[in-house]
Amino acid sequence: MTAVNSPVPEADIKATGEVLQGALVDLLDLSLIAKQAHWNILGPRFRSIHLQLDEVVATARTYADTIAERSSTIGVPPDGRAATLARHSDVAQPPDGWLQEHAVVELLIDALAGTIRRMHERIRITGDTDLVSQDVLLGLTAQLEKHHWMFQAEHPRPQ
Template sequence: MYVVKSPLPEDDLKTVSEALQGALVDLVDLSLVAKQIHWNVVGPRFRSIHLQLDEVVASARLHSDEVAERASALGVPSDGRAPTVASGTGITVPPAGWIKDTDAVSGMVAALGSVIGRMRERVKATGDADPVSEDLFIQITGDLEKHHWMFQAESA
């Protein structure tokens, strides 16, 4: 039963809702991974990386809210519960304990790259089904690619 009736045909709604749920899981986990590294990064570049990680967390949290609200607008409930995120993520879990600054950077390059790859798949999947959701995924991908570039520049 839908509380909000979607304007999309059922097949398109299925495609879009799966893409939105996957994006939500990725973004929630990205914020958690970045915060975990943020708390535990050590090394000579601690401060700059520590602050940069907070920027990723803020972006991921903003975008996760946008994705969940888009799903709601289409009549689809979102699931950002911990077990759902843990079972659906494609991001590698960071190690426990202190994380050397160079490892923090390479970990974030990998995490962002992983999420960006899946976001680009969602752009393709939703283009015909729902250009509004496609546009949301394009905007999110652009923002994440900016963070990815900045972390890559840290490792050069």
């Protein structure tokens, strides 16, 4: 028995809950990775990238809360505990210590790209299970893609 009952069909709740939990893990870890880079970046473009990282953190934290609340709304308790992130995150991780600006930019390009790929799969799944959750994921993914573009513009990779 759940504490919250939703009019969404039970099978759709289960699938959507799994999607939302995966998105929550990605977003919470992305916010931590961006903050880690924010604190440890070195280089001539320190300030501009430092501020850009804060924008990624703000997006990730805002949408993490929205995703977690959507999960609660459909009757699935969200799990944002550190142990859960450690077990389930697939987001690219930074090395220990100071990070040169080019390494930070590459880290964010990779972390965002992986997160975006997983979000596109989640969007596909929720197209069949819960259009309201899909709408949240669409807005989130648009923001992540914008951050990805901006980091790529900081450090274009050879074609």
